[in-house]
Amino acid sequence: MINLQKLRHLSCICAYCGKVMPINERTNDHIIPRSANGKTEANNIVICCQECNGLKGSTLINDFLEKYPEKAECFYNYLNMIDYQTGNSEYSDAVSEVLSESLRMAYKRKKRREKKLRKKQKKATNTITLKQEDIQDIEYSFKLSGQKFYINELQAKILDYYLKHPNFSDYKTFAENLGIGKTRFIREICCINNLTGVFKIKKMSENGIVLNDFICDNIQNKIIKTSEKPNCQSFLPSIDEKSEILILGSMPGVKSLEEQQYYAHPQNRFWKLMGLFCNVENLHDLNYQKKLQNLLKNQIALWDVIQSCNRDGSLDSNIQNEVPNNLPDLLKQFPNIKIICLNGNKAYTAFKKYFPDLLEKYNCYKLPSTSPANAKYKLDDLYNEWNKAINLSKTSD
Numbered sequence: 433m434i435n436l437q438k439l440r441h442l443s444c445i446c447a448y449c450g451k452v453m454p455i456n457e458r459t460n461d462h463i464i465p466r467s468a469n470g471k472t473e474a475n476n477i478v479i480c481c482q483e484c485n486g487l488k489g490s491t492l493i494n495d496f497l498e499k500y501p502e503k504a505e506c507f508y509n510y511l512n513m514i515d516y517q518t519g520n521s522e523y524s525d526a527v528s529e530v531l532s533e534s535l536r537m538a539y540k541r542k543k544r545r546e547k548k549l550r551k552k553q554k555k556a557t558n559t560i561t562l563k564q565e566d567i568q569d570i571e572y573s574f575k576l577s578g579q580k581f582y583i584n585e586l587q588a589k590i591l592d593y594y595l596k597h598p599n600f601s602d603y604k605t606f607a608e609n610l611g612i613g614k615t616r617f618i619r620e621i622c623c624i625n626n627l628t629g630v631f632k633i634k635k636m637s638e639n640g641i642v643l644n645d646f647i648c649d650n651i652q653n654k655i656i657k658t659s660e661k662p663n664c665q666s667f668l669p670s671i672d673e674k675s676e677i678l679i680l681g682s683m684p685g686v687k688s689l690e691e692q693q694y695y696a697h698p699q700n701r702f703w704k705l706m707g708l709f710c711n712v713e714n715l716h717d718l719n720y721q722k723k724l725q726n727l728l729k730n731q732i733a734l735w736d737v738i739q740s741c742n743r744d745g746s747l748d749s750n751i752q753n754e755v756p757n758n759l760p761d762l763l764k765q766f767p768n769i770k771i772i773c774l775n776g777n778k779a780y781t782a783f784k785k786y787f788p789d790l791l792e793k794y795n796c797y798k799l800p801s802t803s804p805a806n807a808k809y810k811l812d813d814l815y816n817e818w819n820k821a822i823n824l825s826k827t828s829d
């Protein structure tokens with residue numbers, strides 16, 4: 433079963449109206465209400481927009497869907513979309529169990545139709561004709577649900593191609609035509625996916641990457657060349673409902689952006705430092721997912737203050753045209769956060785500049801940067817300073 437964070441990540445459309453939502457507009461709706469002891473777990477949650485959540489209020493899901501048949505349609509699409517992205521039907525099976533007989537039957541019919549359609553689409557094959565003549569270093573942007581995303585030229589080409597060939601599966605040939613290797617190709621897909629949730633990687637050895645066709649309509653024809661060129665874009669937050677400590681960097685460094693992983697530079701002391709707090713000696717040697725899991729287990733969440741900017745190299749002093757992340761919304765969605773740790777000077781000054789209210793409202797700590805550029809702090813020094821912030825949360829409740 434997927435966890436709540438993953439569900440939130442995959443839920444790029446509202447379960448009740450189908451609106452495409454950026455991550456910070458996604459809200460939890462309990463299927464069995466909390467008042468009836470419904471749990472806050474993925475199999476009892478659907479992700480929807482604030483409007484629908486407000487409209488539904490405490491209405492039971494069966495009453496709500498029967499009252500609004502068009503929302504029921506969207507709801508079935510949503511279940512199918514999650515199944516499609518997870519590659520199994522665990523989520524929809526669990527959720528549809530609580531539906532009334534008539535709603536469940538309607539959903540089953542819909543699911544069968546969907547399956548047939550997919551089979552048909554699979555049969556259609558596409559050949560690739562991609563010209564290399566106009567590969568230049570141009571940044572592209574597109575809008576998705578009011579939010580602007582910036583991607584590089586290669587990513588734009590990949591995205592554009594998928595929009596035109598939604599059933600495309602032979603990514604090896606496609607990567608060859610672009611003159612790039614499989615690994616690079618997959619990495620670009622991951623970048624796009626981290627930004628938008630457009631792609632999912634399914635059975636890499638066979639069919640490669642599958643487009644989430646529920647939202648491709650929304651970005652079709654919207655990829656445009658742009659003269660503004662932020663070359664850095666931060667990741668999605670790593671956070672769950674239990675998180676109490678939020679660690680904010682300024683903007684991931686070059687190595688991290690390349691790997692699409694927080695604190696990926698081998699000389700950055702971040703993971704060694706976190707290993708000390710999590711009591712996991714070899715934390716920095718674990719794979720990335722395990723690292724994040726260990727932090728979440730210890731109620732530690734990660735994000736960055738800056739959403740996008742221009743920057744040559746990794747130095748904070750080179751940051752220009754910065755746009756902040758929507759921290760107020762994140763904190764609203766995760767009310768358990770009590771402590772905010774700002775990793776380094778730039779994270780602190782940007783935070784102070786954009787969110788003076790939050791600085792008042794939360795226990796905020798300006799902490800010495802774990803970056804290799806801050807060499808005067810050894811690991812022990814870092815630990816002593818960070819310990820003041822991170823220890824506090826453990827004793828405060």
Ligand SMILES: [Zn+2]
Pocket residue numbers: 446447448449450451480481482483484485
């Ligand atoms: Zn909605």
